Amino acid sequence: MTALLEVDDLTVAFPTEDGVVQAVRGVSYQVNRGDAVGIVGESGSGKSVTSMAVMGLLPRSARITGSIRLMGEELLGRSDAEMSKIRGSKVAMIFQDPLTSLNPVYTVGTQIAEAVLAHKDVPKSRAMKRAVELLDIVGIPNPSLRVNSYPHELSGGMRQRIVIAIAMANDPDLIIADEPTTALDVTVQAQVLEALEAARKATGAALVLITHDLGVIAGHTDRVNVMYAGKLVETGSVDEIFYEPRMPYTLGLLGSLPRIDESGRPRLIPITGSPPSLLNLPSGCPFLPRCPKARDRCAEVEPELTATTNPRHLAACHFHTELATATAEEVFA
Amino acid sequence: MSDTAARPTAETFTVRERTQSQLVLRRFLRHRAAVTSLVLFVVVALFAYVGPLLWKYSYTDITDDLSQPPSLGHPFGTDLIGHDTMAQVMRGTQQSLKIALAIALIGTVLGALWGAIAGLYRGKLDFLMMRIVDVVLTLPTIAVAAAVAAQGVGGSQWWSIAVILGALTWPYVSRVVRGVVLSLREQEFIEAARALGAGNARIILRHLLPNALGAIIVVATLTIATGILGEAALSFLGVGVQAPDTSLGLLVSINRDAVNTRPWLFYFPGLLIILIALTINFVGDGLRDAFDPKQTRVRQ
Amino acid sequence: MTADASPIISVRGLVKHFPVRSRGVVRRRIGDVHAVCGVDFDIFSHETLGLVGESGCGKTTTGRLLLNLLPATAGSVLFEGRDIVPLSRAQMRPVRREMQIVFQDPYASLDPRMTVNEIIAEPLRIHGLYARDKVRDLLQMVGLSPEHGNRYAHEFSGGQRQRIGVARALALRPKVLVLDEPVSALDVSIQAGVVNLLEDLQDELGLSYLFISHDLSVVRHIADRVAVMYLGRIVETAPVEDLFRNAAHPYTQALISAIPVPDPRKERSRRRILLSGDVPSPVVPPSGCRFRTRCPKFADRLSDDERQKCTTEIPALTARGVGHETACHFAEALTLI
Numbered sequence: 001m002t003a004l005l006e007v008d009d010l011t012v013a014f015p016t017e018d019g020v021v022q023a024v025r026g027v028s029y030q031v032n033r034g035d036a037v038g039i040v041g042e043s044g045s046g047k048s049v050t051s052m053a054v055m056g057l058l059p060r061s062a063r064i065t066g067s068i069r070l071m072g073e074e075l076l077g078r079s080d081a082e083m084s085k086i087r088g089s090k091v092a093m094i095f096q097d098p099l100t101s102l103n104p105v106y107t108v109g110t111q112i113a114e115a116v117l118a119h120k121d122v123p124k125s126r127a128m129k130r131a132v133e134l135l136d137i138v139g140i141p142n143p144s145l146r147v148n149s150y151p152h153e154l155s156g157g158m159r160q161r162i163v164i165a166i167a168m169a170n171d172p173d174l175i176i177a178d179e180p181t182t183a184l185d186v187t188v189q190a191q192v193l194e195a196l197e198a199a200r201k202a203t204g205a206a207l208v209l210i211t212h213d214l215g216v217i218a219g220h221t222d223r224v225n226v227m228y229a230g231k232l233v234e235t236g237s238v239d240e241i242f243y244e245p246r247m248p249y250t251l252g253l254l255g256s257l258p259r260i261d262e263s264g265r266p267r268l269i270p271i272t273g274s275p276p277s278l279l280n281l282p283s284g285c286p287f288l289p290r291c292p293k294a295r296d297r298c299a300e301v302e303p304e305l306t307a308t309t310n311p312r313h314l315a316a317c318h319f320h321t322e323l324a325t326a327t328a329e330e331v332f333a
Numbered sequence: 334m335s336d337t338a339a340r341p342t343a344e345t346f347t348v349r350e351r352t353q354s355q356l357v358l359r360r361f362l363r364h365r366a367a368v369t370s371l372v373l374f375v376v377v378a379l380f381a382y383v384g385p386l387l388w389k390y391s392y393t394d395i396t397d398d399l400s401q402p403p404s405l406g407h408p409f410g411t412d413l414i415g416h417d418t419m420a421q422v423m424r425g426t427q428q429s430l431k432i433a434l435a436i437a438l439i440g441t442v443l444g445a446l447w448g449a450i451a452g453l454y455r456g457k458l459d460f461l462m463m464r465i466v467d468v469v470l471t472l473p474t475i476a477v478a479a480a481v482a483a484q485g486v487g488g489s490q491w492w493s494i495a496v497i498l499g500a501l502t503w504p505y506v507s508r509v510v511r512g513v514v515l516s517l518r519e520q521e522f523i524e525a526a527r528a529l530g531a532g533n534a535r536i537i538l539r540h541l542l543p544n545a546l547g548a549i550i551v552v553a554t555l556t557i558a559t560g561i562l563g564e565a566a567l568s569f570l571g572v573g574v575q576a577p578d579t580s581l582g583l584l585v586s587i588n589r590d591a592v593n594t595r596p597w598l599f600y601f602p603g604l605l606i607i608l609i610a611l612t613i614n615f616v617g618d619g620l621r622d623a624f625d626p627k628q629t630r631v632r633q
Numbered sequence: 634m635t636a637d638a639s640p641i642i643s644v645r646g647l648v649k650h651f652p653v654r655s656r657g658v659v660r661r662r663i664g665d666v667h668a669v670c671g672v673d674f675d676i677f678s679h680e681t682l683g684l685v686g687e688s689g690c691g692k693t694t695t696g697r698l699l700l701n702l703l704p705a706t707a708g709s710v711l712f713e714g715r716d717i718v719p720l721s722r723a724q725m726r727p728v729r730r731e732m733q734i735v736f737q738d739p740y741a742s743l744d745p746r747m748t749v750n751e752i753i754a755e756p757l758r759i760h761g762l763y764a765r766d767k768v769r770d771l772l773q774m775v776g777l778s779p780e781h782g783n784r785y786a787h788e789f790s791g792g793q794r795q796r797i798g799v800a801r802a803l804a805l806r807p808k809v810l811v812l813d814e815p816v817s818a819l820d821v822s823i824q825a826g827v828v829n830l831l832e833d834l835q836d837e838l839g840l841s842y843l844f845i846s847h848d849l850s851v852v853r854h855i856a857d858r859v860a861v862m863y864l865g866r867i868v869e870t871a872p873v874e875d876l877f878r879n880a881a882h883p884y885t886q887a888l889i890s891a892i893p894v895p896d897p898r899k900e901r902s903r904r905r906i907l908l909s910g911d912v913p914s915p916v917v918p919p920s921g922c923r924f925r926t927r928c929p930k931f932a933d934r935l936s937d938d939e940r941q942k943c944t945t946e947i948p949a950l951t952a953r954g955v956g957h958e959t960a961c962h963f964a965e966a967l968t969l970i
Contacts, residue, residue, distance in 0.1 A: 270823070
């Protein structure tokens with residue numbers, strides 16, 4: 001069986017005034033049907049750009065190489081018109097700011113119905129009925145009343161749930177959610193994540209969840225890709241990433257988090273320095289300047305993703321075997 | 334501002350940032366019309382200020398060549414009583430530029446302070462100050478300036494013209510500056526200054542005006558162009574610069590009857606007025622684009 | 634913190650209403666945003682009080698009122714026993730040396746036209762205390778190299794910029810620092826460094842912090858006591874461990890249960906208290922208990938009589954143990970993590 005989404009050696013570069021920004025530098029990953037894959041990384045790690053490439057939403061100036069296959073079909077190099085057919089029907093996307101994805105002059109019902117009608121030939125009344133059903137699934141109270149609301153009449157959390165309803169409209173095979181809850185309060189975030197789970201259950205869609213929030217990743221994904229400086233630096237099951245990280249960056253990230261479930265922890269362990277500029281990256285490991293484990297080899301050769309104890313758990317570190325039992329305190333303190 | 338901050342997809346990149354002035358210079362240099370205009374303007378300024386030192390005639394000299402058309406000896410020709418027109422145009426350009434710069438200076442300083450105060454204080458003071466601006470803006474500038482100048486306040490002094498016109502152009506500046514200040518005052522660094530105990534004077538002079546500098550430079554440039562035209566209009570009406578001194582406006586005025594008979598007397602100073610006004614406007618356009626972060630774009 | 638010491642900051646009955654005006658030429662006042670409604674709290678010397686709540690709950694406004702950056706509608710802010718609310722801007726100036734603020738957005742809170750040296754020197758110049766060495770020392774104190782002082786703020790990363798903001802706030806050697814979401818805008822790996830810095834500085838300089846945040850994880854880490862705000866009121870306040878172990882207000886409980894934990898096994902087995910609906914408008918806040926419109930207990934478990942009480946009677950903060958107060962008629966402690 002072929003994977004639902006196969007991204008193979010994807011690179012994305014943006015020419016700017018200062019030179020070429022290597023936003024994504026050879027990323028490969030797969031999403032199987034029904035899977036929930038998290039992509040985690042800090043700003044500038046390339047996590048959003050990777051998914052924008054999948055959706056064909058990058059600006060024209062972007063130079064893209066590699067391959068993106070959806071159910072075996074190549075997406076790179078397709079025209080805008082062809083991509084529009086795929087977007088919304090097979091793949092749906094949810095962005096951070098729901099206001100930009102909603103049209104302020106139409107009611108939310110019309111917009112959901114519109115999404116249904118764009119890819120299915122059904123009567124309009126049927127589409128409106130579907131809109132009410134979808135609103136109910138994402139947990140909007142009084143859905144038959146709410147279909148007549150305009151986006152500005154709704155709160156941020158409600159709007160994001162409308163966007164999720166639109167994403168579900170055509171039973172997509174894949175939903176890509178890019179920081180879907182970053183702009184929201186925690187109690188609202190919980191509601192929206194619940195809606196996203198409901199949407200997955202109703203459609204059976206696979207999910208690519210892009211976020212910087214490791215807590216959200218822990219609760220809502222099966223597999224995790226960690227990105228740093230435009231590359232995947234670790235990939236594995238959610239438990240492997242959280243309990244047996246094999247890349248110093250992942251380890252450091254987990255160690256630097258203040259945790260609500262742990263009391264009396266004396267001190268956070270920060271990762272010193274900041275991520276490298278993606279212009280003229282030096283050779284060698286991009287994490288080197290911040291890595292307490294760095295040795296000569298790290299400056300010479302950029303490590304590739306290699307299998308650890310489990311062939312599905314890969315880490316881009318020359319010395320990942322040494323991290324097998326390490327804690328953030330030992331490595332970074 | 335980062336180079337890429339204006340573009341949502343690119344804002345996640347860590348690009349080495351340059352200083353604001355370097356960025357502005359780079360963007361300005363990309364604006365071809367503005368750069369060409371700046372070069373032309375510098376040439377005109379050199380012609381006006383360095384030219385007289387090198388040229389064999391002074392604008393007061395009376396030569397024996399009467400009403401000569403342009404020739405090698407007199408590239409711009411001569412007038413009825415033997416003045417070398419090029420020397421006269423040099424002097425005229427000098428005077429016109431000086432007056433225009435003074436107008437821009439007066440108008441900009443006054444307007445920037447006025448706008449900054451109105452924008453910072455808001456409320457009733459702002460309302461009052463901006464209604465005064467509205468009133469001044471409705472005045473027909475040249476008519477009022479001509480009427481005041483005709484009263485002979487300061488007589489034919491160049492600075493009196495500058496003061497009168499400067500006093501009529503500042504409202505444009507103040508409107509622009511107020512708009513910028515209204516958005517700046519909501520920024521956290523202004524609140525931070527307040528929390529440190531900074532007074533209003535410090536906030537205006539150290540924070541608001543430096544941050545509004547881009548807008549101020551642009552509007553000041555455009556005021557120079559207005560100043561050139563204003564001076565020309567006043568001198569044309571006979572209430573500006575007085576003979577024996579001269580200015581571009583005055584030259585056009587006294588030679589307007591010669592358009593058909595001795596066209597060089599009219600066209601050379603006229604051409605310079607247009608040249609200065611146009612180049613400065615282009616430079617202003619270029620600066621506006623250079624200061625506007627939305628103008629950043631990625632090379633295709 | 635000693636129990637008998639008098640607090641350095643004492644807030645009593647603090648109220649802030651923002652007028653809502655009609656559109657058009659005559660902008661009539663048509664109502665008020667009830668941003669802060671009768672807030673009381675104390676901050677003791679060398680203590681961190683965490684003020685948590687979601688957007689629009691009034692926590693940021695409270696921070697501004699504490700520094701008299703906004704005029705309070707009613708109530709008092711006592712700094713070392715003296716009410717600073719009625720003070721004029723000039724009278725406030727000496728007090729500003731004692732109380733400073735660090736802002737959330739390290740990009741907006743530093744003047745882009747100033748070099749780092751100028752930014753840090755500004756408070757010293759305003760108060761006539763400028764000396765070049767002081768600026769160097771401050772840069773070193775927050776972990777920045779003094780050689781970088783001639784650069785402009787935008788050349789620094791977010792974490793470094795926030796350190797510059799801290800150095801500026803510390804220049805006058807204040808006793809109290811209001812930290813308004815100081816790490817929310819930073820990447821995770823950078824956050825930890827700034828949190829550690831704030832902790833070290835507190836120990837070194839004996840500072841008192843009001844740490845305003847929506848992020849309960851950071852608050853649990855840094856705060857000694859926590860006050861939870863909802864729609865302009867403090868609904869629960871307790872020593873930090875007590876709050877996280879025995880949260881008694883339904884809102885606090887929902888808040889704690891909504892925070893995702895970076896631990897997949899725990900996350901899968903956790904109990905979530907989902908709130909329905911959205912925060913009501915602060916222009917017309919609900920009568921009685923302001924949380925009742927979203928309260929799961931009110932919706933599912935209370936009798937009609939009990940509901941009546943929530944609707945008509947404003948619950949006061951009542952003691953439930955040492956330093957633990959809850960504003961709920963039907964509070965029950967719950968352990969959620």
